[in-house]
Amino acid sequence: MVVVMDERATEAQIELVVARLVEMGMDVHRSTGVTRTVLGVVGQRRPDPGLIEMLEGVHEVLRISEPYKLASRTFKPEGTIVNVGDVRIGGDEVIVMAGPCSAENEKQVRATATAVRKAGAKIFRGGAFKPRSSPYSFQGLGEEGLRLMRDACNAEGMGLVTEVMDLSQIELIERYTDVFQVGARNMQNFTLLRELGHTRKPVLLKRGIAATIEEWLLSAEYILSGGNADVILCERGIRTFETATRNTFDVSAIPVVKKLSHLPVVGDPSHGAGRRDMVAPMARAAVAAGADGLIIEVHCDPDHALSDGAQSMYPAQFDRLMAELRIIAPAIGRSICLEPVARRGWGS
């Protein structure tokens, strides 16, 4: 921490700041300049910068370390690879996860799973609990949805990622899923994050709609500090003044996160764009920018989807997208599953 004093701070004010910092258990290095005094502050503890900033004569307090540790590339220089069965997220291959917004019935789940597996998706996505912004909308199938998706994944030889929305659901969902998904609205539900830190399954952590990259990494830290090292970050669009797209898919977050953190990062162009015809360009952009994977909404019949139909791709669109991605990936030294995944055994 660096404390910058006002140009007109008095000696008494400076001494008071120093005394306060020492009282907090910090060491202070004072540097007196022509125009102002600057205090370098070091120590094991992290005093609240705001408290110091309020002291008389203080101009500004500058932080010189990130507030997160375990999520930082400084802490762990080589990239983390998260294993989901035999799928490696964060390795050379760009991993695509796909499926519907919500599980609606057996036929829809099976048809969609088969379609996305054939196109090259390695992990199936789908929701069972869907409390939505309006209390009057479809709210999901619950455990029945989990069961349908697990069966489809077993049949197709795919992994499953599904959202957990509350502490009370962890135990149930853990019985069915391979990866817990934490939605954007729960990115700072610290009660939930801390508990997920104690589970032994990977967590896909979506960025909050108004979360800075630093806050996102701090949320990852909550999970990591609980003992769960398998966190996958997921960019899904931020809220800005622009209303032409539902959210602004922040493609630049991908290289920024790869630089700051060792964790793998995937893009969610479906929620980023909010409409089907914008998903393919944003998916291509995410891979071109260096994403380790994608999570995409695909529905066997999006026109009749019970939720997010407008942003769900048709299976044929998804096929075309996968073909485009296979051309792009080598530009950044990556690959994408060249052939449809064969059915394999996959134990739950």
Add this chain to the structure above:
Amino acid sequence: MVVVMDERATEAQIELVVARLVEMGMDVHRSTGVTRTVLGVVGQRRPDPGLIEMLEGVHEVLRISEPYKLASRTFKPEGTIVNVGDVRIGGDEVIVMAGPCSAENEKQVRATATAVRKAGAKIFRGGAFKPRSSPYSFQGLGEEGLRLMRDACNAEGMGLVTEVMDLSQIELIERYTDVFQVGARNMQNFTLLRELGHTRKPVLLKRGIAATIEEWLLSAEYILSGGNADVILCERGIRTFETATRNTFDVSAIPVVKKLSHLPVVGDPSHGAGRRDMVAPMARAAVAAGADGLIIEVHCDPDHALSDGAQSMYPAQFDRLMAELRIIAPAIGRSICLEPVARRGWGS
């Protein structure tokens, strides 16, 4: 809902859209103009506008009703008054709630409660559970904090507002508090909101840092639709590009909400500003703009607060602010408690 067709939409495309809407159970009124066709859509159900927008030949879909009902002033023209003991929020008097960020120990709770009560605050605020953005910070006293605050409120004759962060805490907190506070990060925790709709205590619902006013009212709707009519809205600052203040306290949200909804709205200038010296100007602005109340962080010794010290007012600052507010309130036909509240009995 109004569906605006492209200028070059074909007759076949128009008919397909009409057919799709009818299939969804809607009535369609078609209006053919010189440059384009517009479809007026009415009915009991609310089809997903995105689904229609994706159909060929559709230019845009315009919604003509708010998605919320019970929270709307159309539904209930006269303003709602929420009663907390004998304190009326939403009436002629501007109600001030004050207290520390978190309960730290008995002495701090008592000293602060006495100070704010003497200055004219009617409700005491304070937190017992404080999971913070970093997993390495002070996390609150838990139930012990609730007990300390309840005792102080009983002694001073004040009501208590404290935050509930998870479904699992409702029962415990309900035993101590008069008003549940839902924090900004939980504004769209629909699992929590739905459950609070089944309690019988008022809920102070903070606006999410990136929530539109419409989303905020939809969250209120979740609580109202569960049967709890006592929702108090609380503006606490939104995230914008400006970094000179921690958040941008959106004073204009106050008159906008008063126009759209019958629910009372209070301002939280402490979180809006993020630093003590900005709290008084923002508190005055909120009252001048028509707020029904304020919720303010005051600490008997902010320099040694365990959380939010930088934005907590000194008791003497708070006194001065209350005197200023007593001048401003009459400009908008309101009053503020003229004399210190006498100690009264207050049963929990």
Add this chain to the structure above:
Amino acid sequence: MVVVMDERATEAQIELVVARLVEMGMDVHRSTGVTRTVLGVVGQRRPDPGLIEMLEGVHEVLRISEPYKLASRTFKPEGTIVNVGDVRIGGDEVIVMAGPCSAENEKQVRATATAVRKAGAKIFRGGAFKPRSSPYSFQGLGEEGLRLMRDACNAEGMGLVTEVMDLSQIELIERYTDVFQVGARNMQNFTLLRELGHTRKPVLLKRGIAATIEEWLLSAEYILSGGNADVILCERGIRTFETATRNTFDVSAIPVVKKLSHLPVVGDPSHGAGRRDMVAPMARAAVAAGADGLIIEVHCDPDHALSDGAQSMYPAQFDRLMAELRIIAPAIGRSICLEPVARRGWGS
């Protein structure tokens, strides 16, 4: 400037950064800590922080001085008072400027000027050049508009503030106006600002719709550094994700600017709110937050205004607002013209 090195920066990298800074003419104080090295950098010049940040082994570069000088309260602790005739902006009295968006014809200009002068406004506002976001809208009366407004101001004994949009208009407008207004879109038109620095009339500088407070003060610096000390800052709303109001009127910018700068600051609630019924609450909030004045759109017949009719107040609404402001101003030790201004002589 403080250069924070990576925790794993090598000695060679550190030495290269020091060498580079010395080459730029700076003095460097090196402080080696347990986890990382920090370099304090001082000198007369201001090297580009980005260039240093790109060097190998550099973690971050922190600036420790504001990039503006003349606009800073550090440079000039006492508040600046800008004189417009015998009106003092920045003194004890809150100064209200009012008038239509654009001058439309003699009758409209005269009627509006008389109405606002009677209500207590001291300066008349109005536009003559109105290039608007659509090329198909009313574009203003040009010089004829200036003449009409000057005549009305002379008749009513008021000062005039009007917008200058381009370098080429300065000379013409200077012949008619008392205060140049620089619109939000021109806040960073440095060619224009530099030239206004060479005029001898005050400049009311609106904040750009996406300008940080620091950028706003840097734009003021452009004018001040040209030799013109009479700059009045004007907050008029920023662009955020919220669409319920046209802009988010950033009331908190007022106390922030008063702290950082000695320049007077006024609020423009008409553009901040974008609709007439939101102007009064935002005007009251601005004064309560400490604004030195207001600039408000009032039209003698807003229903038939050629521009900005929806946000222009009726004269009766403006009267009522002035009465409310007279109650609020004393709360912060200010006053507002108690009686209608008598007609006085006012030389152009």
Add this chain to the structure above:
Amino acid sequence: MVVVMDERATEAQIELVVARLVEMGMDVHRSTGVTRTVLGVVGQRRPDPGLIEMLEGVHEVLRISEPYKLASRTFKPEGTIVNVGDVRIGGDEVIVMAGPCSAENEKQVRATATAVRKAGAKIFRGGAFKPRSSPYSFQGLGEEGLRLMRDACNAEGMGLVTEVMDLSQIELIERYTDVFQVGARNMQNFTLLRELGHTRKPVLLKRGIAATIEEWLLSAEYILSGGNADVILCERGIRTFETATRNTFDVSAIPVVKKLSHLPVVGDPSHGAGRRDMVAPMARAAVAAGADGLIIEVHCDPDHALSDGAQSMYPAQFDRLMAELRIIAPAIGRSICLEPVARRGWGS
């Protein structure tokens, strides 16, 4: 335009709104529903929606046409190709423009031009007038800079794009440049745009830092409506709450603009990212998302650049990027100049 009345609007209020619209020269189609009345409004003129919205009993006014015409794909379905010499922007080939932020001296201009031409750039970019946010920074070489760049372009057989900042510079710059660049800060300088509409050279119009896509297209409309059909749109990043990157490069704007407008759109990842190491990922993302070209800052010696050094690429980095782009372009059916451009004659 569609006028939605309040659910509780009276018959008298509805009639008054109809009368007002008819007075404005519009035709009104009234549709009375169970809960509310909706008025469809058509006609040649475009009344101010705000004025109608302020009338008693009006709930909301919905616009059903874009406010721009000439820039719209509805108006001109096929994509526009802008010719710069024999370079076609908007065709099958992705066109890369590259060069330094500012022309500094002959050696720097020549060395950079040769380097970028060899790597495959077809147009040279560089600034001669650089008024910057601080009045204390390097301000450009002026006409001498234009001459140096013109000579280099003639020698290398490249076109030139350079920024025009003020009406008064158009004539001078037109003598040297092939394409006028309008910077983000001038996107709504309508005085300048209107005049550029009367020139006969293409205009590269950057998106303002806080401009919606609609406002950007309206600014293009200003140029098009003056008679100049050769407008190239340029996305360069928007301002959001995120501070990890200088701006948020809005990649999604590229497909949105391609859908709404026939004009070509290019990406400026240098300003979007603000730091050299983020330029390549963002450039790849822009091409993958469908951009018609790129404009990139490259400097023969970025460490000693007088402006924007931190975001200028080294020539070797730019070479590598071009190789990556050549892999990506075919994924979307485009190509990028495969071999270094041979020197050709290029008349100014």
